[in-house]
Amino acid sequence: xxxxxxxxxxxxxxxxxxxHYSEHFKTFRHEQxxxxxxxxxxxxxxxxxxxxxxxxxxxxxxxKKLKTFPCSTNPCAAKGVPxxxxxVPETVKFELSIxxxxxxxxxxxxxxxxxxxxxxxxxxxMEWPLVAYGxxxxxxxKLKKTALSQATRVALRDAGVQFILSxxxxxxxQWLDAQLPESRPPQQLQVSQ
Amino acid sequence: xxxxxxxxxxxxxxxxxxxxxxLSACTNSIxxxxxxxxxxxxxxESIVVIGRHHKSEYETELDFVRCIGLAISEETDINVxxxxxxxxxxxxxxxxxxxxxxxxxxxxxLQRSGVKSQLTEMGIRHIIWIDGSTQVTSKAGxxxxxxxxxxxxxxxxxxxxxxxxxxxxxxxxxxxxxxxxVSAEAKGTSYMPAIIVPIPMIARVKTTACAGLGTQLxxxxxxxxxxx
Numbered sequence: 550x551x552x553x554x555x556x557x558x559x560x561x562x563x564x565x566x567x568x569h570y571s572e573h574f575k576t577f578r579h580e581q582x583x584x585x586x587x588x589x590x591x592x593x594x595x596x597x598x599x600x601x602x603x604x605x606x607x608x609x610x611x612x613k614k615l616k617t618f619p620c621s622t623n624p625c626a627a628k629g630v631p632x633x634x635x636x637v638p639e640t641v642k643f644e645l646s647i648x649x650x651x652x653x654x655x656x657x658x659x660x661x662x663x664x665x666x667x668x669x670x671x672x673x674x675m676e677w678p679l680v681a682y683g684x685x686x687x688x689x690x691k692l693k694k695t696a697l698s699q700a701t702r703v704a705l706r707d708a709g710v711q712f713i714l715s716x717x718x719x720x721x722x723q724w725l726d727a728q729l730p731e732s733r734p735p736q737q738l739q740v741s742q
Numbered sequence: 743x744x745x746x747x748x749x750x751x752x753x754x755x756x757x758x759x760x761x762x763x764x765l766s767a768c769t770n771s772i773x774x775x776x777x778x779x780x781x782x783x784x785x786x787e788s789i790v791v792i793g794r795h796h797k798s799e800y801e802t803e804l805d806f807v808r809c810i811g812l813a814i815s816e817e818t819d820i821n822v823x824x825x826x827x828x829x830x831x832x833x834x835x836x837x838x839x840x841x842x843x844x845x846x847x848x849x850x851x852l853q854r855s856g857v858k859s860q861l862t863e864m865g866i867r868h869i870i871w872i873d874g875s876t877q878v879t880s881k882a883g884x885x886x887x888x889x890x891x892x893x894x895x896x897x898x899x900x901x902x903x904x905x906x907x908x909x910x911x912x913x914x915x916x917x918x919x920x921x922x923x924v925s926a927e928a929k930g931t932s933y934m935p936a937i938i939v940p941i942p943m944i945a946r947v948k949t950t951a952c953a954g955l956g957t958q959l960x961x962x963x964x965x966x967x968x969x970x
Contacts, residue, residue, distance in 0.1 A: 555833035560855035684801075710834040 552702060554600045557607040557713050564728055565611040567627055567635040569618035570598055579643040586649050591701055593643070593660070600705050601638055604712050624669035633728045634674065635667040641678070645697075656685045656700040660708060664715070666724075674724060677715055681708035767945040769930030773954045777922040780965055781914060787867035788821040789814070789963070790828045791910075795838040800875040806908065806952060807872050813956020820963060823864060831860055845913065845920055866915050870959065874908030876948040885936050896936035905929050906951035910959055924962055926955035 576594040583589070605612045613627030618637060625632050642661040648654040662679040683704025685696040715721070783789060791811045793802030807825055815822040829836045835851055842848040848869075852858045885898035909925040930945025 555830040557834055558832055558854075558856040558860060706834070706837060707839060710837045710839050713834050714840075 552596050552599060552705075554603045554706065554709060556603055557709065559608055559713055559716075561610050562608060562716075562725055563610045563730070564633040564725065565613065565630060566605060566609045567613045567615045567618075567620075567625060567632040568601065568605055569615040569635060569637045570601070571637070571639060574598070574638060574640055577640045577643070579645065581645050583647060583649065586647050589645060589647070589697060591643065591645065591658075591697060593640070593701060593705065596702075596705055597638075597640065597708070600709055601712075604709050605636065608713065608716060618667075619671045623671065625667075625671060626669075632669055634669065634725075635671075637665040637667065639663045639665070648696075656696045658683045658697075658700045658704040660701075660704050662708060664712070666721070675721055677718070677721075679708055679711045679715060681705065681711060683707055767930055767932050767943045769928050769945045769947050769950045771926060771928035771947075771950050771954050773958050774925045774927075775922065775958055775962065776924075777962070777965075779914065779917065779919060779921045781868065781912065781921045781963060782965075783820050783867050783963055786865055788823050788865040789868040789870060790823045790825065790864075790866060791870045791872060792825050792828065792836065792841075794841075794871055794873040796841065796843070800877070802872050802874060802908070803876070803948075806874075806876070806948060809949075809952040810870070810872060810910070810956050810959065813952060814960055814963065817960055818964060821865070823866070828864070828866075831864065832857060845918070848913065849918070861915060868921070868963070869913040869915060871911045871913070872908055873911070874906070876904060876906040876951070879903045879905050885934065885940065887936075887940075895938040896940050897938070898936050900934045900936075901931060903929070903931050904945055904947045906947040908951055908955055910955060912959075912962065922962060924955060924958045926951045926958070928954065 574594065575598055577592070577597065578594065579589075579591045581589045602612070611630075613630060613632060615625075615627060615635065618635060620626070620635070625635055639662065640660065641663050642659075644659040644661075646657040648656060651657060660681045660683075662681070663676060664679060665676045666674045668674050681704045683700045683702065683706070685700045685703075716725075791807055791814070793804065793807040795801050804825070811822045811824070814820055834840055835854065835857060842851050852861075881900070881902040883898065883900040885896055885900050887894065887896040906926070906928040908927075909923060911923050912921040913919075914921045928947040928950040930947045930950070932945045933943045934940050
């Protein structure tokens with residue numbers, strides 16, 4: 550599955566970020582065989598690359614894609630452009646629950662991600678998990694393929710929500726703010742709800 | 743020839759509608775309204791109707807939200823922005839995990855970069871939250887169907903009760919308050935006797951709830967004009 554995702558409406562962090570997608574991430578595929586329901590195959594590689602490209606583009610002033618990581622130069626640069634940090638998302642686990650096993654007869658999807666943030670010297674600065682969840686709207690529960698891709702799409706949107714919220718965690722904000730040009734005051738963000 | 747064809751089609755449409763009416767079981771509904779403030783949607787202003795999707799036990803159906811949007815836009819001059827367009831334009835702040843539950847949450851949301859300006863750009867005056875669902879509350883009877891070389895047939899009798907319960911909260915973005923709440927509750931019993939062919943008589947509770955809630959919301963949103 551592919552798909553477009555909306556650009557996040559957030560204040561752009563004025564930093565240049567590199568992003569590296571591993572082959573495992575770019576081609577991620579989940580296959581699950583259930584005794585009474587057949588085989589389910591979900592391919593999220595393209596969709597999650599599209600999602601993270603959109604999220605990073607909205608969240609940071611400049612995003613450079615890195616084909617390989619660790620970088621060949623120290624400090625890390627993309628076509629001569631120095632990078633403030635490098636982000637490497639990874640899919641850790643994909644779980645699927647089918648209508649046969651749920652009381653409400655819906656498809657449910659959980660996708661576990663691990664986000665790693667490296668400094669320009671290639672040292673790991675931080676890593677944090679994201680657990681995204683999606684379920685089918687009930688009207689789709691009879692159409693297997695549509696329902697499954699709908700649940701996965703909802704989970705990917707949820708991954709986007711959690712990624713944006715995760716950029717506000719104090720430890721990460723502190724580090725990001727420290728990289729900002731001195732003239733710019735640290736951003737004050739409030740959590741909604 | 744065309745006239746005969748038209749008459750034949752009209753007859754078929756009328757027959758089909760008549761059959762639907764005959765095969766619809768009875769429903770009864772209650773509409774309730776609480777008004778805190780008079781509202782009026784001025785020219786150039788828009789509203790959005792959004793479903794609540796954050797609860798684990800049920801999810802407000804997308805088709806019901808669309809039905810309410812149509813019920814308002816088709817009978818008035820009010821511009822209703824489609825739910826998905828609104829949610830995408832404000833991503834990720836109106837997703838199930840982040841959508842404000844109370845007005846205080848909305849105030850916090852407006853502090854975020856770009857949210858207030860986007861709402862203003864879209865001309866949003868009211869956000870109407872729809873919370874609720876349609877559910878089957880009880881079932882009885884059984885139906886058995888079989889097929890052979892000579893054909894298929896069913897025999898038996900089934901009945902089930904359905905309940906549609908929805909509440910609309912009207913948030914006024916301009917005055918930063920909750921203008922009021924409108925709720926609709928529709929109940930009905932559906933029957934399906936089968937002697938060779940099943941004959942469903944469906945209680946259309948969701949349709950009834952949409953019609954009732956839609957009409958009441960129209961009145962609510964245009965009451966400011968009446969008062970003037």
